[in-house]
Amino acid sequence: MTLRYAARAPWRITAGMLLLLTAVVAITAGGGRAATAAGCEGGGFTVLGLSGDQTTSVPAAGLPATFLVKGRYVEFTVVSNSFGILDYTFTGAPNALDMTGGKRTVAFASKTPDHRGLVLTGAVSVELAGESLVLSRTGPGLSMKLQANDCAKGGLFQMEPSRADGTATQVTHILGDGVFFFDNPNFRAREGDVVAFKDTTITVTPRINFANDISSKFVGRDSPQVATRVLQGCVNTVPAPRHPGGTATVDHCGGVSVWNIAPGGRLGAVFGDDATEVAPPSKPCTHQCQAQDQVRGQAVVLGFPFPVPDASRLKPRFPG
Numbered sequence: 001m002t003l004r005y006a007a008r009a010p011w012r013i014t015a016g017m018l019l020l021l022t023a024v025v026a027i028t029a030g031g032g033r034a035a036t037a038a039g040c041e042g043g044g045f046t047v048l049g050l051s052g053d054q055t056t057s058v059p060a061a062g063l064p065a066t067f068l069v070k071g072r073y074v075e076f077t078v079v080s081n082s083f084g085i086l087d088y089t090f091t092g093a094p095n096a097l098d099m100t101g102g103k104r105t106v107a108f109a110s111k112t113p114d115h116r117g118l119v120l121t122g123a124v125s126v127e128l129a130g131e132s133l134v135l136s137r138t139g140p141g142l143s144m145k146l147q148a149n150d151c152a153k154g155g156l157f158q159m160e161p162s163r164a165d166g167t168a169t170q171v172t173h174i175l176g177d178g179v180f181f182f183d184n185p186n187f188r189a190r191e192g193d194v195v196a197f198k199d200t201t202i203t204v205t206p207r208i209n210f211a212n213d214i215s216s217k218f219v220g221r222d223s224p225q226v227a228t229r230v231l232q233g234c235v236n237t238v239p240a241p242r243h244p245g246g247t248a249t250v251d252h253c254g255g256v257s258v259w260n261i262a263p264g265g266r267l268g269a270v271f272g273d274d275a276t277e278v279a280p281p282s283k284p285c286t287h288q289c290q291a292q293d294q295v296r297g298q299a300v301v302l303g304f305p306f307p308v309p310d311a312s313r314l315k316p317r318f319p320g
Contacts, residue, residue: 039097039272043131043150045071050126057123069133071150076108076157081119083137083144085111087176088157088269090218095152099217099272106176107210107220108269113161114170118142141165147268158223158268161261168260170230171267173222175255178212181314183238183250184276186302188312191242195278195300202299204278206240208252208314209304216306221275222257226265230258232319239311255317277301 044051047069048058063080072093077086088108092100120139127134131150136143141164148157161169175181187207194201211219222229231251240248259267277299 039095039153040073040131040149040151041095043072043074043152045069045128045131045133045148045150047126047128047133047135048124050128053129055125055127057125059123060121063124069135069148071131071148073152074148074150074157076148078135078146080124080137081121081139082113082115083120083135083146083159083161084113085146085157085159089176090152093152097153097272099153099215099219101215101217103214105179105212105215105218107179107271109174109176110172111159111267112172112174113144113159114172115142115161115163118163120144145266153217153272156223156268156270158225158266159261160266162263166263168262168265171227171259171261173257173259173267173269175210178214179210180212180254180308180317181208181210181252181257182254182304182308182312183207183236183248183252183314184209184302184304185239185309185312186276186304187278188238188240188242188248190302191240197279197300198298202278202280204302206248206250207276207302208250209275211304211306211308213307217272219275219304220269220271222259223268223270224259224261224265224281225267227259227261227267230260232256232258234314234316234319236314238314239309250314252314253317253319254314256319273301276303 048067066077066079069076069078073091075091076088087106090100090105090107092102092104118139118141120137122138125136133148135146143162145160163169184207187204190204191206193204195204209219209221232253234251234253236250237247238250261267279299
């Protein structure tokens with residue numbers, strides 16, 4: 001009997017095999033990226049009469065007091081002399097990954113930096129690339145950068161202040177009507193568990209998210225980088241099954257959060273699965289930071305209950 005070894009016959013990779021291999025690689029290694037791309041399909045901003053990929057500047061003399069940044073999925077108003085934000089809104093435009101159920105949703109009523117008397121006075125630098133936008137402006141002793149993505153899900157927004165005196169900038173986030181902060185029960189139920197993260201592990205810790213009572217997929221969280229939250233005296237006792245007595249204390253208001261951003265730091269928000277994945281905080285970055293520090297499907301996503309139980313909602317809405 002003659003033995004025939006498979007090794008003697010060269011492998012032939014057919015077109016079908018190559019297609020299958022490509023699909024497997026996409027699913028196992030790039031699923032998060034593909035989902036993100038789908039959520040941004042057709043996205044792109046129009047601002048100050050500009051659209052399409054370009055880098056340019058708009059002279060200070062041509063700036064109104066406020067101006068609209070309008071995308072397919074996201075829009076918001078910029079206050080010219082501070083780069084504060086008004087009415088950060090998801091439009092509810094059709095998309096397979098829409099979080100809003102097709103409903104126009106104001107996530108943030110305002111994101112207001114306290115520049116302590118300083119104002120932005122220079123031209124506005126505008127960078128448009130696909131669904132991404134970067135706006136920059138300077139003034140005496142002050143500079144501000146805003147970064148945003150026009151995406152139905154997983155879009156990012158970040159505010160990056162810098163002061164010549166090297167001190168921190170305080171920023172106040174006020175949620176839109178009907179949107180509220182809550183202590184996520186799904187994270188409390190797994191608190192202390194060790195779960196997979198990329199090629200290592202990470203321990204589940206408590207998570208503060210925001211949501212509403214209208215859209216079962218709408219969820220987000222504040223995303224600080226070299227920034228510290230200011231306690232406001234909104235003390236809550238929330239369910240925490242793995243704590244002695246089954247409760248924990250959280251100092252966080254239901255409709256507002258205040259942050260001190262250190263020099264070179266930034267503050268933003270993330271939405272969708274990015275907001276409920278078990279991942280470490282953003283890596284410290286103090287120069288040329290980009291709004292793209294995403295895990296891309298390599299973390300455990302715990303989600304959130306809908307509707308959010310009243311006992312986990314943070315109160316009062318505002319301090320005092």
